[in-house]
Amino acid sequence: MLSLMTGVALASLDTAIANTALPAMAQQLHATPATSVWIVNAYQLAMVATLLPLAALGEIAGYRRVALCGLALFTVASLACALAWSLPALVAARLLQGLGASAMMAVSTALIRAIYPPERQGQGFGTNALVVAVAFAVGPTVASVILSVSSWPWLFAINVPLGVLALAAAWRALPHTGRAAHKLDLPAALYNVGAFGLLILALGEAAHGAAPARLPFELGAAALCWVLLLRRQRGHAAPLFPVDLFCQPMFALSALTAFCTFAVQGLAFVSLPFFFEHTLGRSPIDTGFLMTPWPALVAVMGPVAGRLSDRYAAGALGGIGLVVLCVGALLLATLPAHATAFDIGWRMALCGLGFGFFQAPNMKAIMGSAPRARAGSASGIVATARLSGQATGAALVAFCFTLSDTQGPAYALATAAGFAAVGAVVSFSRQLLKT
Incomplete structure (x- = not known):
């Protein structure tokens, strides 16, 4: 291990x-x-x-x-x-x-x-x-x-x-x-690489304002790969893109919750350094220390939330964590112009507390709702939701900066709070699936 x-x-x-x-x-x-x-x-x-x-x-x-x-x-x-x-x-x-x-x-x-x-x-x-x-x-x-x-x-x-x-x-x-017993579907694997690769490439270029003329082509090619992938996988007993698992409400809702939460992380971790340095006038060294409370509290809460998830429902635990994360993001978005390190630190810690309370229970819900024979595909979705959520968050930060150079970080953090709120609603809705 x-x-x-x-x-x-x-x-x-x-x-x-x-x-x-x-x-x-x-x-x-x-x-x-x-x-x-x-x-x-x-x-x-x-x-x-x-x-x-x-x-x-x-x-x-x-x-x-x-x-x-x-x-x-x-x-x-x-x-x-x-x-x-x-x-x-x-x-x-x-x-x-x-x-x-x-x-x-x-x-x-x-x-x-x-x-x-x-x-x-x-x-x-x-x-x-x-x-x-x-x-x-x-x-x-x-x-x-x-x-x-x-x-x-x-x-x-x-x-x-x-x-x-x-x-x-x-x-x-x-x-x-x-x-x-089944074999790897190589054409489906290639379609998957094209679908995700072109989509992330387009998001990355859009985030950096590069080559706008190429974006329609990249997005169109990504959409074509998605269509080909889904057609290729239709009726497959163990599809590479696990549409069979997404037919299970607990798996689909848990994956959507993960995407929303990691979009929050992407929005916050890309925008906060600009917020601290450009808006609050902090140095890069200060920024490194100010960013630490969030992952530090995630590290503290991870094992605690993991043990709680062995006893309590993931929907409730994840929903509580995302409500806390939403409140923390809103508090960061409304920081006063002359905020002290303590003002920033406890808000970052609150975000880390909520994020850490969500992560392990949600991961257990995703894996627990998949048959053991499909654990590999479920594991892939865990990682895909994390990385695609972070990439989406980074791209949305760039959009927020196009709206306003000065208010861009605040807009990004408010958007992060919105994603956390949506994630909380989705997470709590899993409680309705209990019989």
Whole structure:
């Protein structure tokens, strides 16, 4: 279990590290800010586009095998990132690194379900939430420390020894699981990559105001891939895009709740640094510390909420958490112009408290509503909802800034509160499904 969590933590840590160090990498690679964004976009695009195909492959080839291959690829790609001599070489290595991270994330939730007995699965999902939150919280600090004593390649080189140790431990510890009898539908996998990849590409370019003439083509191509994917999967016993699972109300409502909540996270974590620095006049160092209470409280609440989810309904727990998150986002949106660090800190902590109270129970609801034979696809949806929600939130931040440079962050936080409110209603509606 620890080896699996280490791999997931490395993938989460790498996201936060790259975001923080992007200006330094752009400067040393002699790249413009616009082109350097591909260092981040390539990683995210590779993950979102391949999550569901790799989750389906986990059902067929075994979750253990996919996780081990993903961890090995992530480690090798990290070395390639450290040795990259140009921006194109680094972007290519980041694509491979994102593919490795996708393999780990696609099956991690299914492996947790296989490792923990049913009465303790909430605890397992809570531990997973704790690890991801801690990795996300320490990422900016780790990047700052490494860049203060060395150059950007060491941001990726540090993954190599950790990845080797995690791979050795995972080889011994991860359990073998049953395999499905059906085969991977390769055309459907390619349609899925096109659908999600083009959609995330379009959202990313829209967020940065790049190439508006290409957006209709990218969105149209994404829509065509979606149509082809759904037609291809019609009547399939185990569809790659799990329409069979979405026919179950508990699964569909839980996935929608997850999307709304991670859209809140995307809106907040992209807009808040601008809010703190441009509106409140804080320094970048101050911003790093002011952002910490949110993931720190998620880390604290993850195991607590996980244990509670073994006793109480996920709909109620998730709804309560999202109401708290909604209140926290509204309080951040209405911060006074001369807010103190304490004023900011307790509001950020309130958001983290609500987010942490939601995450583990919702994950358990998604996995618990899927048959064991379809745990891989359910695990893929967990990760897909997280990443697509974050990407949607980031794109909406860009739209808010087009409305107003000065009020953009406040608009984004108010939009985040709206997503949290919708998520709370959806979460509480799951209580009506109880018989």
